[in-house]
Structure formats: structure tokens, C-alpha cells
Amino acid sequence: MRTVLRSLTSLVFAAIVLLAGSVAAFAGDDTAPSWMKQAASQTPPVYEKDVPAVVLHDEQQVTLGSDGKLVTVENYAIKMINREGRNFAIARAFYLVSAGKVRSIEAWLIRPDGSVKEYGKESILDLIDDPDDVYNEGRIKVIDASGDVDTGHVFGYTVISEDTPLFYQDRWQFQGRLPTLVSRYSLNLPQGWKASSITFNAADVKPVVSGSRYTWELRNLPNIPPEPMSPSVDNLAPQIAVNYGPDDRTQAVNRAFADWLDVSRWAASMYDTQVVIDDNIAAKARDLTANAKTELEKIRAIGTYVQNLQYISIDIGVGHGNGYKPRPSDLVLSRGYGDCKDKANLMRALLKSLKIDAYPIAIYSGDPNFVRKEWASPRQFNHCIIAVKVSDATAGPTVMTHAKLGRLLIFDATDPYTPVGDLPDYLQGSYGLVIAGDNGGLALMPITPPESDLLERNISVTLTDSGAVTGKISEKASGQTSAYFRREHRSLSSSDFRKVIEGWLTNGSAGAQLVGLSANDKQAQSGFDLDVEFAAPKYGQVMQNRLLVFKPVIVGRRNAIFLTEPKRTNPIEMDSHAMRETVTFQLPVGFVVDEVPDPVNLETPFGKYTTKYDTKDGKLVFTRSVTMNRGTVGADKYAGVKDFFAKMLDAEQSPVVLVRK
């Protein structure tokens, strides 16, 4: 978040609006290129009604010149099937200021009556790609025709761009979510160069080779529907990873990689020189660990310091590889901010000054299944964390054993909410590149067990004969569950946090009042405690002055899942977590339990759920327990997953009936 005048995002939108007003209308006698006319002449199949558009033609022609420049021609045409398709009538061309340019971007619109509108220079908006970075060389040229198109229109564009490739590697995803009729990637290489490919998410796509021109093509790809708890499109859409290079591999050093060890060596050359240990670094490390007695305490002290430094990204010289290179550790310490690799590098320097070895890990943040071990490439990563070499004295769920480096404690120095000893769930189980020169390589990150992400909740409630309740909720969260609560707690002021808790209570009972609130963040122990005192005057409903009906689930699960669609196309991805809850109701004098819901006991490979009711000494004790296991469940098992969550929901809606004696 940034401050002062207006957010840059809103400014970018304002600029787009300005442009929309400034684009001159063109006469209808323009001409579309022949490839687009041909694409537009196709009759697509009939799709499900929620498919907004169909990609008629998606092609990238990449040519590596003898001067080392890579020229890419992108031809793209899309037909709007319904009005939601309008949002896809946008041409975008990304470029890096330091290493590339967009030679031209042109777009056309073919209306159903055959008339054509051409979009020229006047229509181009040139934007920074990431307004949130203080500086970023990435820019994007945009032609937005979404206001001009309607059902049946075909929008297409050609982008010609030029850059100097950092690596002799590329990636082509044959489609996004939309159905695609023709998707083609071709690579023209200099004489004597060769290319190879690896296919993901589909059967092997073999190129057609003509001299040094390689062409990969797929046709008639169905749409990929958006579904809750689905793998990302990256893990569903067919794609190829391409390696190319000259026969003489010595000409491709640091641009082509034989294996992950090769990548590790290259990356180490970017990182190792940036570990600068000066007096300030050494003093800071000593200062931070002055009270630390064990190895783990030292790592924790330094990790906590680094993860609390302000995250700031300044990307300069990305086209020359600087996107993979941290700023020197002494500079990051002196300025007090940095991005993920800056933080990992600073932590490494601080530890090194204490004679603790550590290694950066390149990883992909956001999807643990994104990185594919079959393709040794730095292009698979967008994030950097750290592996700290630890002795046998240091143990925990995020300690892994590396074949060459031994025991490594994995830590994300960028996530301010996950302490040393835990790992963000979006990184767990992902492949990461341990950057350790000859000793490095790809490694699987640890997965913490569900019991590590546990929410324990104890609620004691006194119920009156009018249905009013007063009670206390005591929550103890650990692991990633505590990180979730910590993030929520820290991102809100105390008054706003109070409002969130009030909302949580009132969702369970109208008019509920928050009487007391205490949050205790135990980040170092990966814990977060919450104590709530509350009153709800109309929690239970009195019926005929005889029955008292109430739900034993006082507050909802914050991660409740609803799967309601009758059919499923994509697999279902499950996160791991666990919850144990005990609610003790002190029943009103004169009432006894007449009915309680049947206990539930669901046990499946992906999760377990139980409920239980016990009555004793004027008290009703309700317990429920959830344990979900991390994993992917095939779409063919959707009915079982849906049923599991439906039964959970039903169990949590079921009331208890008391009757007056």
C-alpha cells in the first residue's frame, strides 16, 4: 500500500478513460490482414452458454536473428460469443524498457456485416506493468476495443516485438480458459541451431520441423471452466517448454541449461557476489542475536528482523538478468527495505556473519504445482526464500534433508506472518531451486502435517430459558491457521478488528454483543490466541413456551466451503488444516434435552469430520472435529467431495431441542 495523493492504479484507470475519450473514430473502409480474415471466416462449434468468446487464432512466430535479437510476431483473433466476451477485445504487448521494444501493435475489428475498423497509433496506451513497484522496467502497450465490440464481432491484433533473450528458453501455453480453434508457436533459429520441447498437461506435442524452423500446433481446444478449488489454468491448459541453442553449447553458457545443477550454478553467480558482510552487517547480526542461546533462536531472531523489513520492489536492468540478482546486502540493510531476493540475501549475509550457512531458494509463489522438474529453467520462478543449514539440534516440520547440503530449515523471509519453523501453505510441496552452485539443484519443499495448522476452540455458554446466551470463546490457532488470523489482525486497526469479530458473532445471532475481546499474537511460537466474551439476547427460540431450540454451532467456520454445482470438470485441490471445537452449554434450570442431532462421522481419504453430543449434569457438550488433508482429488470423485461438505454444513445447521420439564 502506498500513500499520499491518489493510488496509481486509479490513475492508470483514469488514463485509460482519458484515452477512450481521445480515440478518433475511423471510417468503416479499413482492411484486416488476410490471416485475420481467414480466422474470422471459420464457424466455431456451439459451446456451453457460459463461454463468452472463442479464440479463433493464437499464434506466435519467434525468430532469433544472427544479431542475437529475438523478434516475435503475435497474431491473435477472438470472436465474441456473448456480451461478456467484450472484455477480451484487448490487445496487450509487454516489453522491458532496458532490453526490448514493441516495434508495432495494430488491431482490427471485423463486424458481422463485414465492415472493418482499424486501430492505429492513436489507440495505443502505454502503461507501467506494475503500478505498485517503486520502479519497474516492465511496460505494456494496450489497445482496448472492449467498448466497440459486441456479440458476433471478431477482434484481432498483430504485435511485433523485439528483445534480447536472457535465456534460450521459452514457454507457450496453447490456451487460457477460452476455447481455442488454432494455437501455434513457431521458432525460427539460425542455421545450425536446434530446439526441443517438453509438453505439460497434455500428450506430447511434437513440432513440425522444416530446416531450422520448428512449429508446434494444437487445434480445437475446449474451454476450461472456472470452478472453485480448481487447479490453476497453468496446470490445466496444454503447454510446451522449449529449449534451443547452437550445437556448440559453449556459445550458450548461462542462456541454456542442461539440468538443474546448471541452473544452480548460474543463479549462484548472480547471488553469491551480493552477500556483502561489512561491519554494519556483522554488528547487526550480533545485536539481533545477543540474547539467542541456540542455533534456532539465532535463526529466528534474524528471520524475524528481516521479515519485518519493509517490502519494496525496485526492478532495474531486468532485461539484463537483474531480476534474478538481489541488491547487495549492505545496501539493503542501510536502506531498510527490499524485495524477496533482497531479504533472502540480507538474511544470508547476517547468518554468514554468525558462521551459519544459508542458501537462497528460487520458487514460484502462488501455486505449489507450477514448477515442473522436467524443465530446468530459471523462468519458472517468481519468488525467493531461504534454506538455512541447521544442525541436528534444530528440528521442525520445515526442516528437510538435502542430499548434498544436509539438513536445511526452509523459511520465507518475505511473508511477515509466517515465523521461522513454518512455511506459507502456497509454497509447501512446491519444487524450489536451492541455489548452492555445484551442490544446488531442484528440491521439494516440506509439507507440514494438518495438525500443525490447527484451530482449537473452546466455548462455554450459559443459556437462559428465554433463549439468551452469555459465553466465552477461546481460540488457539497454530501454523498457517495462525498466520491467517495474524494477517487479519495486523491488517486491521483494533477498532476495525473489533468490528470483524462483531460481524462474526452477529452472523451467528442477530443482536449479539461483543463484551470482551483479547487477541494474543504468539508469532514466535507460530500461534495466535483469541478470547471473546459475548452475549446474544435471542440466540435460542422459545416455542409454545415449552420448547427451546438452538444451534450448537455458535460461530461458523471461517473457511466453510460450498460446492453446489451438479457436475465438475476439473480436479479438486484441497488444503490441509484441522479444527477441534468443544462447546459446553449450561442449560437453563427446568429444561432437559429432548432431541439432539445424530452424531456425524465422516471419514474419507481427503478429510475427516465428526460431531458428538453429550449431556451430563445439566450441561450439553457439543464437539466437532475437522481434519483436511492436502492433495488433489479427481473430478470423477466430485460427488463424494460435494457430499462430504454438504453433510458438514447440514450437521452445523442442525438444532438441539430442549423441553421444559
Add this chain to the structure above:
Amino acid sequence: MKLSPPRKPYFALAAACALFLLTMSATAQEWRPLSPQDLTAKTPVVEPDADAEVLFWEIRVDDSSENLAMKHYVRVKIFSERGREKYSKVDIPFRKGIRIKNIQARVTKPDGTSTELTKSDVFDREIAKTDKIKVRAKSFAVPNIEPGAIVEYRYDEVQDSGWAEDMRMIFQDDVPIRSKTYYFKPAAGGRYLTFNMEETKFVKDKNGFFKASMENVPALKKEPQMPPEDEVRSWLIFYYSSDDPKRSTASDFWARFGGGIVKRWGVKDTLKPDKEMKAAAASIAAGATAPDDQIAKIFDFCKNKIKNIDFDPQMTDDQRDEIKPNKSTSDTYERLQGTSGDVNELFASLATALGYEARLAFGGDRSEKFFKVSQAHESFIHFSSVAVKINGRWKYYSPGDKFVPYGMLAWNEEATAVLLLGYKDYITTEIPPSTPEETVAKRTGRFTLSEDGTLTGTVKIEYHGHLSNEYKLDNYKESANRQEENLKDHVKANVSTATVSDISIQNVSDPEKPFTYIYKVTVPNYAQKTGKRLFLKPGYFESGSQPLFSSATRKYSIFFHHPWSEEDDIEITLPKDFALDNADTPARVADAGKISDLQIEIGIDQAKNILVYKRKFLFGGNGFTLFGASSYQPVKSLFDAFQTANTHVITLKQR
């Protein structure tokens, strides 16, 4: 050269106006001293849980020369990680013709050590550019920022040939402010209007500047159902005026404003129609004699026979751009096409042509601000509707608002002060609010409940009045599939496990008929089953509703856009082996002021084993849709009571 308005060396100092004088400013280049108290402060002064607190924020605006020069100086104390995050990066966007100079920033820790921004820390970025427009920003990261530190930054901004006309000076932000000051040096005479800061005035300061300050300003925060931001934030608007401030009144201003509109818009031509327009009006209204009937006919003509290009979902931007603007109501009539404004002007012409007194209504927009006539600034009003005097009473019409039913205006155009402009004069009055009965949701459900608690059935919902307008506006541009998805989202917001099928959405683009949903729904486990009982919420349409207000406290007024009502008619065929065990009916919930009323009736058709549920609800009676913060507890209690009654549970018992 600067485009100067008529400026005179005087300045109003009436209720919300003040006088500025001309002089020079001084510029300080050194950082101002920090007090030890501020350096070591552990808690904020203005709001106890603030993440950061602006210690002072000064903006020095010099409009006395050809360029508009502004000097900004902000000092902020950071109290938490959130405060650090907020102030860790600074962007100063600017466009062509604006120069940002002399950026300085420093961070001082509680021990007094400082880190200053270096030149290389500042990045000049092109945020967006076209071949004609360029938006840039000076951006920097604040070094070594941490809780406890004080961050200061300042910079100069020069707008070439800029001037301060209609400048908004904002005194309240999303962080609490201990002191915010505008120093202002106008070119000549000028005025200002203050909002939500009535005590603050510009007073004479040094070197020709005037100064307006606010101290201890709390942060602006969002609350549910709050009025528009301009109604709660402290701000003022500055403008130049040639009026004599000692004699000129708001009436004079509006008279001059109205005169300008009359000239620019050709209002005389609109409200003094020619023979052709009279003939057209007579033809359109042929057969109608009663005034309301005649007006209804021309309303229908304007709404349905004139193609309103603002509401044509098939028309693309470029097609709209190619349309030649209408210059008169005759153009609109002849071309049978125009904008919303054109349609309304034509309606005014035709009404006048029939012999009625009609005026163009310029009112406030309640989605932005609540307009008062005493707030004499033209940015607060717009051409909203046409007033026609029928039987001595003004009635308001806006056929240009495609989906607003006859007899109503859009919610943001009603219940506001309004200027009724003729070609000779203007009058001021109030447009009344609509009634709850005009905006009604009529909801019918015919359901069957199975023994396992599954509810299946058919639902029909008709939205009238403002609700119809809102649903049509949300849907008319969308594809049929998107419209269905909107409905599914709407249903699932109430009952998350519902499956919706056989959807029919009617009257989406019809200008008058109610927006209507018809669909089939299945809700597994809608009723909860225990050993021998089923627990059922018979009020299907509100069964999943959540309390509208959850917070125990309130800062701002409570605002509902418009009055509304609901009529629910539900029948549920009960499973044959189950009988009603208990069907207590929730008590009526109403207030003494007749602002709201909720009545629920629950009965049973024993012969058919059908549960009959009828619910009538209204809110906003007598036009009450705005409540002061002091009324929060009663309003909250009322809505809590509605929610409890709406989610009332009945019991069925196995026979």
C-alpha cells in the same frame, strides 16, 4: 497566459465565505525542528488506535501569479506496521504542464537519528502515455521506516497557467490528522464554501496568504449504509466570483447561473415551442383530455418512440461517437433519437406545447452529495428532470431515464432541493421522496418440503419502482447467461446451497413493466431434521439474511437510498408424515413514527397440509431514509428485530 475570470479585489465573508488579500509567500528549506514529545510518543493523540497520525500537513497554494504554485509539507508519526506499510512508498502523480520539484524526505527514529532521501532514491516514472497524453509520477521508497519513526516529506508543485478555480481543499483523510492547514493566496476576489467543518474559516496570515486550519481531525472511515463521502468528510471548495460579496446572495448566484443556462442551452426554444412542436404535441396527446393522461402520452412517446442512445446496449462506443448531437428539441423530434438529456428536453417542449407550465429541473445528485440551495455552486447540481405544473402542483418526470417508471425519478434525483428553470426566471423547491409502496418487491414461492428437509419449488419475484430500475440497470447490458449468473449469485447469497433451474428473467429492457425473476429452486437440507422433528424457516426469501448492522458503535449517519417495501407470499406443502408442532408467529415489528413495519402471518391449510406464510415489510415511511448517528442504537435494534423475525423457525413433528 492564465485564463483569468472576472476577479475583483473583494471577497465574501458571509456564512461560509471569506476574503483573501494579495501578498508574497516565504519558503522554508530546512526541516522544522521535531519535538521530543513527538519523537518519543508511543500513542496517538487524535484516535487511540491509529496506525499513523499526521502531525501536520501543510499545503501552501499561491494563485497570485501566472502559474499556480503549491508547496506540500507532511509530517507523520508511525505507530504500527500498518502505518509503516501505508507510508513506505510515496507517489506524486502529475501530468503535462505540472512540474514537481524539490522533493525531500527524511525518517527520524525516536532516538533522533535521521535518514534522508537521496536524489537516486527518487524515480521519475511514466505511468501512462498515448500519442497525446502523458501521466507521470515521482516515486520513492521511504528508507528505514519503522513503527515509532517520524516520516516527513515535502515537494513543490507548479501548474503552468494553472489556477485555483473550483479547487477542493480536503481537510480529512483516511488517517487522523493533528493539524491540517491550507495557506492560500488568491489572484483576486474569491469565495469558498465549507462542508462538515462549519467552524473553520480562512483568516489573514503573513505575506498575503490566508490560512484555514483544522486540528485533531479523525480519520474518515467507511461504515455500512453511510451517506456519500462529501456529506461526512471535512472539505471546502474555492471559486472566483465577480459578485459583490456584501450584497450578493445565493439567489443572485442561481439567477445568474440560470441565465447562463438559458442562453447556452437555448431554453427559450425548448420552453417556447414553435407551431410544429405544438402540432406534434397535439398529435401525440390526441384522445387524452385529462392533464395526467396527456402528460402520460407524451411521456410514453418520449420514452418509447425516441431512441435513447444512452441506453442502447447494442450501440458501441464508436457508433455513439459518430452520432451528430441534437441542437434543439426539434432535432430530437425529427431524428427520433437523442441522449437522456435530449429526451427530457423534448418532453419539456411537448408539455409546454400542450399548454402546461414546464420547467427544467436542476437538482442535486444524492449519490454524491445532499444539495441545499444555500450552497451556491454550480458543480452541485445537474439537469435531472422536468417539472410540469398540473392542477397547481409540480410533478416531476424523467423519460430520459429509460427504466425509471412513470411518476418516479431515480433515487438519487428525488428527495432533494431543486431549481426549476424557466426561460425568464427560476424557482426553488424540493422534489418529494417516493413512498415505500412505490418500490416494492413482490415475492411468491410455492414449495414442497420433503421428509429429508429438501425444499423444492417455484419462485416469482417482481421488482417495482427503484428496485426495478436498479435490477434493469444491472442486467440490461449483460448477456442472458450473465443475467442468469447474477440471479444465481443473488439466490446463493441468501441460501448458499440452493440449486437454481428453469430460469426466466422478464422485462429486463422494458421501460415500465416490473423486472421479474421466475425460477425453480432446490435446497437440500433446507429444513434441519432431528430424530422426530423438522425445523423450518418458512420465510424462504429472508432465511439466510444476516443482520444489517453488526458494530456496537457508529460514527456517521445511517442512510438508505430510498424507501422500499416487500410482500412475500409463500406456500409450503409439508411432508405427509409431518404435522405442525409449533407455528408461533413472530410479533409485529414497527416503530411509532411509522417509518417501518414488519408483519408476518403463518397459517396452515390442514386439509392440504400446506403452510401459508405471508410477510409485509416496509421501510422509509414518511420519507425517512436518513438517520443521525445518535439514532444508531434504535435503528440497529429495529433491524436486529427484523432479522430475528425474518429467520423465525417453526417445528414440524413426525405423526
